[in-house]
Amino acid sequence: MIHFIWKNWKRKKERLFLLLLGVVVIAAGLSYLVGLSDRNQLTITEELQQSWQSSYHIVVRPAGTRGETEHDDLLDTNFLSGISGGISTAQYEQIKAMTDIEMAAPIAFIGHVYFFLEFDKPNITEPGLYRFTSEHITGDGINQLTDRHTSYQSVNDHPGDSNFMADYYHPLNETPNLIMQSQLLAAIDPVEEAALVGLDQAILDIGNGRYFSDQDQATPIAENSYSYRLPILLSNRSYTDSELVYTYEKLEVEIDDNESPSQIYQRLESLGGQTYLDHLDGEPVEQFRYDDYQLFSYFANSLSRYDLETGEAYPASALLQDDFQLFMKVAPLAYEQKESPFPEQWPNAYRLKTVTIDSTINDQGRFTGYRNEERFDQSLPFINPEWIGFYDPSDLDIAQDPTTELPMETYRPIRAELVFNPVLQPFNPPIPLEPIGEGYSFLTSPPSMLTTLDHAEQILGDQIISAIRIKVEGVEGLTEQSQAKLEQIAEQIEQQTGLITDIMLGSSPQQTLVYLPQSDTDATEGWFQQPWIKLGAAMTIFREATLSYTTILLMTIAVAVLYVWATGLINLQARKKEFAILLAVGWRPRQVGKLLLTESVWLGGLTALISWLILGCVYWSEGVRFSLIRFVLAGIIGWIIYLLGSILPIMIASKISPIQTMQHGEIMTSSKGVLPTIGVITMALNHFFRKWRRYVLSVVTIALPSSLLTIFLYITLRLQGVMYTTSLGQYIAIDVGPVHYTAAIVALVIALLTTVEMIWQNVSERQSELAILKGVGWRTNQVRLLIWLEGFFTGLFASVISVVISFCISSWLEQAWTSDRIVHLFWTGFIPLVVGLIGSVIPAERAVRLTPVHGIYSGYSSRATLEKWLKWFAIIGIFALIITFVCMLFLLFL
Numbered sequence: 001m002i003h004f005i006w007k008n009w010k011r012k013k014e015r016l017f018l019l020l021l022g023v024v025v026i027a028a029g030l031s032y033l034v035g036l037s038d039r040n041q042l043t044i045t046e047e048l049q050q051s052w053q054s055s056y057h058i059v060v061r062p063a064g065t066r067g068e069t070e071h072d073d074l075l076d077t078n079f080l081s082g083i084s085g086g087i088s089t090a091q092y093e094q095i096k097a098m099t100d101i102e103m104a105a106p107i108a109f110i111g112h113v114y115f116f117l118e119f120d121k122p123n124i125t126e127p128g129l130y131r132f133t134s135e136h137i138t139g140d141g142i143n144q145l146t147d148r149h150t151s152y153q154s155v156n157d158h159p160g161d162s163n164f165m166a167d168y169y170h171p172l173n174e175t176p177n178l179i180m181q182s183q184l185l186a187a188i189d190p191v192e193e194a195a196l197v198g199l200d201q202a203i204l205d206i207g208n209g210r211y212f213s214d215q216d217q218a219t220p221i222a223e224n225s226y227s228y229r230l231p232i233l234l235s236n237r238s239y240t241d242s243e244l245v246y247t248y249e250k251l252e253v254e255i256d257d258n259e260s261p262s263q264i265y266q267r268l269e270s271l272g273g274q275t276y277l278d279h280l281d282g283e284p285v286e287q288f289r290y291d292d293y294q295l296f297s298y299f300a301n302s303l304s305r306y307d308l309e310t311g312e313a314y315p316a317s318a319l320l321q322d323d324f325q326l327f328m329k330v331a332p333l334a335y336e337q338k339e340s341p342f343p344e345q346w347p348n349a350y351r352l353k354t355v356t357i358d359s360t361i362n363d364q365g366r367f368t369g370y371r372n373e374e375r376f377d378q379s380l381p382f383i384n385p386e387w388i389g390f391y392d393p394s395d396l397d398i399a400q401d402p403t404t405e406l407p408m409e410t411y412r413p414i415r416a417e418l419v420f421n422p423v424l425q426p427f428n429p430p431i432p433l434e435p436i437g438e439g440y441s442f443l444t445s446p447p448s449m450l451t452t453l454d455h456a457e458q459i460l461g462d463q464i465i466s467a468i469r470i471k472v473e474g475v476e477g478l479t480e481q482s483q484a485k486l487e488q489i490a491e492q493i494e495q496q497t498g499l500i501t502d503i504m505l506g507s508s509p510q511q512t513l514v515y516l517p518q519s520d521t522d523a524t525e526g527w528f529q530q531p532w533i534k535l536g537a538a539m540t541i542f543r544e545a546t547l548s549y550t551t552i553l554l555m556t557i558a559v560a561v562l563y564v565w566a567t568g569l570i571n572l573q574a575r576k577k578e579f580a581i582l583l584a585v586g587w588r589p590r591q592v593g594k595l596l597l598t599e600s601v602w603l604g605g606l607t608a609l610i611s612w613l614i615l616g617c618v619y620w621s622e623g624v625r626f627s628l629i630r631f632v633l634a635g636i637i638g639w640i641i642y643l644l645g646s647i648l649p650i651m652i653a654s655k656i657s658p659i660q661t662m663q664h665g666e667i668m669t670s671s672k673g674v675l676p677t678i679g680v681i682t683m684a685l686n687h688f689f690r691k692w693r694r695y696v697l698s699v700v701t702i703a704l705p706s707s708l709l710t711i712f713l714y715i716t717l718r719l720q721g722v723m724y725t726t727s728l729g730q731y732i733a734i735d736v737g738p739v740h741y742t743a744a745i746v747a748l749v750i751a752l753l754t755t756v757e758m759i760w761q762n763v764s765e766r767q768s769e770l771a772i773l774k775g776v777g778w779r780t781n782q783v784r785l786l787i788w789l790e791g792f793f794t795g796l797f798a799s800v801i802s803v804v805i806s807f808c809i810s811s812w813l814e815q816a817w818t819s820d821r822i823v824h825l826f827w828t829g830f831i832p833l834v835v836g837l838i839g840s841v842i843p844a845e846r847a848v849r850l851t852p853v854h855g856i857y858s859g860y861s862s863r864a865t866l867e868k869w870l871k872w873f874a875i876i877g878i879f880a881l882i883i884t885f886v887c888m889l890f891l892l893f894l
Contacts, residue, residue: 004595023603027610027638055196055398056105056469057505058490060095062086063498068335072348074512075502075533077414080467081109081444082332084374087465089457091497095468098496100489102473105192107410108464109447110456111329111376112182112439113383116320117298119177122248122286127156129253129264130172131282132246136179139241140443141434142418143523152277154264157257164261168274171261177288178320179244181299182439184330185383186410186447187456187464196469197411202395204236207306207313209389216388218454227323227382228459233450236308236390238296239413240437240445245289249282296448304387323382326459328439330466331371340513341424346529349513357440369440369521380459385449393446410450414443416514420527433528440521475505502535510534564645568596572649576656584658593650597643604642608635680782684789691762695794698758698839702798706832707805755839759790763843767850775852787844788837795836803829 065083069076085108096104124130129152136147153172160171190212194200200211216231255264268277290298300308302317333352340349354368393411417430435443456464472489475482482505490501509531518525572579579592611634676682688695763770770783803826 020606023607024610027607027614056103057472057475057486057503058470058493059502059504060087060468060470060493060497060499061502062466063500065332066500067332068337069348069350069532070535073535074348074510075535076333076335076512076514077530077532078333078443080107081414081446082330082371083466084109084111084329084331085460085464085466087463087468087499089453089462089465091499092465092468094497095470095493098489098492100473100485101470103192103195103471105196105469106189106453106465107467107469108187108453108456109330109466110185110187110451110460110464111326113185113324113449114180114182114327115299115324116178116180117295117302117318118320119179119244119246119290119298119318120288121173121177122246122288124155124172124248124285126250127255127257129154129251129255129268129277130285131249131251131277131280133249134177134179135243135245135247137243137245138436138438138523139434140436140523141241142431145436145521145523150274150278152251152268152274154255154259154261156255156259158260161261164265166261166265168277169261169265169268176320177246179295181295182328182437183299183449184439184445184447185326185449185451187451187453188410189453196471198395198397199233199391201397202391202393203233204390204392206308206311206390207304209304209306211389212452216452216455218452218458221381221458225381227384228455229384229386230451230455231388232303232385234300234304234387234390235411235446235448235450236300236392237394238292238445238448239435240292241434242292242295242437243289244295246287247284248286250285251277251280251282253277253280300390303385304390308390323384325382326376326380329374329376330439330444331374333370333442335514338515341420341527342513346511346513348510348532349515349527351515352442352517354517354519367520369438369519370442370516371440373440383459391450411446413446414530416443416528416530418524418526419513419529422525422527424527430529433524436522438521442516442522504533507533507535564600564642565648568600568645568649572596572653579653579656580658583656589654589656592653592656596650596653597646600642600646601639604639607638607642611635611638680786681789684786685793687762687766688790688793695758695797698755698794699798699801702752702755702795702832702835703801703805706798706802706835752835752839755791755794755836756842758794759787759840759843760846762790763787763847770847770850771852774850780848783848784844787847788840791836791838791840791844792833793836794839795833798832798836799829802832 059080061083062085065079065086067076067079087106092104092106095101132151132153134149138145138147150168152169154169155172158171164170188199190200194211203209203211212231212233221228253268259267271277297308298318301314302319305314305317306312307314334355335350335352338349338351340346352370354370355372356366357369357373358366396411398411413435416433418427418433419430420426433443435441435445437445453465470489470493472486475485483503486503486505490503493499493501510533511529512532514528514530516522516525516528579587582592583589612631615631615634773786774783806829
């Protein structure tokens, strides 16, 4: 039977050439698409992970800490730093003991500790009255806040009055120049934090600095103890922009050497007191300026007794006291939903709520801010910070760009950008907002002081943990298996501990608008954008991209099956008499079906072999991770395509009877035309409708890929390559790239081959008709036009179907109808027309070369030299394919 098949192929060389061309196209397309599915998934995963990295997989929070924004599956980037405890040590240990927990790193944002720094005193000896102005200027990168205080100081030879006190006046150098500052204190588990971010590797070589060790064991607080020692790891960075300015001015007010402070004060009161003095002009005599780095260095150097810049010993101390007071806890921000002024760019917008604060920390009294002042119990002991080392946050194993990684408020400040003022006037480019550092502000600085959970627990009890950052064992990248495992672990944690969890691995940033109303603690009012956390968005994109890719792969396979059906039916029509004769001489219908099935198996095997060769080259040359399943699947799909394509021809062949040797033409013939034949156009149209069953396959194979290609072009040209997305994680992301166009073009090439097969068969069947037309005087161009018109009508009907499908798909994806969109879809409707016309070119050239004599005989010529060449070509080609395939397997597996 194989010899019989080969003889038939050899006799019909033109058809064999088209069959082999179809095999190559299908094999190349499948190897590219199926082989690229691993690369496609890897590219998507890498793109998402590069855009939004995750140092941990799950974050665990106390119950009751969900906010208004989480109704939209959004977490603001400040959410962790606003949680003040709520998770107990017992719950933490319970989570650590769970199966598959690779790492559980707790973080406790304890609160703000307050202290006083003493600065340089002026060298003023000339008697007189001086105005002292203290300005603490804090900038947020856009505007500045200035906290100004004025007092008046006298210089004379009087020894002073120990009982004297006044609100705006005192003798110079009787009180130090002080500024009250605060730093945020947080507690960690040293072992887990080192594993999470490499904190132990970020310790600076300054003095005897070190990381937390066993010698830092927590001991219970002694009874009636005034303070408690805390080992402190200190950051070397300050993220605020502040400046302290001290100015001394001499006033034209005479001060007698013998006047006491009380007498001076009484005289000043008689002149009008502070109001009078505020209006006097002064002559500057001395000024002190301290920038943000100097202010932080005074604190860091004094606490460590080492110079942060040089590493040398620092014997002096600017700290007024050794013990710090725990005063204010961290507090969350509160949002309310607000209509976005530009929903296309920012689909979600919120307004930050302000709170009124009655402060006891400073002399501001009643003021507005964004966070409540939650105070510690004043019966708590003071903390005695014991410096053990400096660490550099830039040396940690985290991304330094806050827009590319999950929030790490412990080591990096949160950012925001001003995009509109309160009346929606834009800032182009947006202006970055910097943290102010106050505990009441929108953006706060990261903790500069770290201690251990064990020590913090001695002061504040066991429910001090704000959050637990978890890494799960066996989770590698963004995959369905990883997501399922994380969901299982998260559910287990919630059920066993009563805490709430959020899966961070499948999240991604989404630009969100936040409106900051005017407040006393922040300098800038307006609309700010922040990359908030869109929960589950990256996994959604991953799934949708995979679904999109699978859809175009199935479309390509469907078109390939239709092509094989078409070629099978055409082959059956051309060999109908041959099969009828075989049945007449004793062949059974099963043997005819077996003959067609064997041909399909051989063609499918050749498709599989070529697919494996091409795919092997891709794996080997480009270093893609080898997948045996996908490697085998690429070839099996090629086999399945040809097996499925043989079903319909086998079913039809089983119904052929020997009497059909006397028939000629279509499987079901019809001599009556749809339209009166009055010219070339109507003749071509009538022939198209008489053969509509075979043309349906050609029309569908052209229409399907053309409609998808239309959608891809629309997305690329009108939507800049991405459908429904303005930022990663927002809406459904259909990113159109080369693989989509490759799939559509491969399908169109297959459709083109189908059209060529169809019209070629029509020309073969109509040789006598075409010969008669030429015999009665038809010119060559008229015959060519007749065949071209058949291709044109094939493309025309495919174009109508393609435009309808494209309209339906685009309407589902994008609801808005615009004139540009309609024009674009109609323009792309010319794609099927072009395919149909190109498919008719080769058959038309064959038709014009027919002579009346050739048409009467309706035979095929077969030259011996061509047969010999074809035979050796086939033998050499098969051996070359087998040898190359074996070598490729050797390279891949060994």
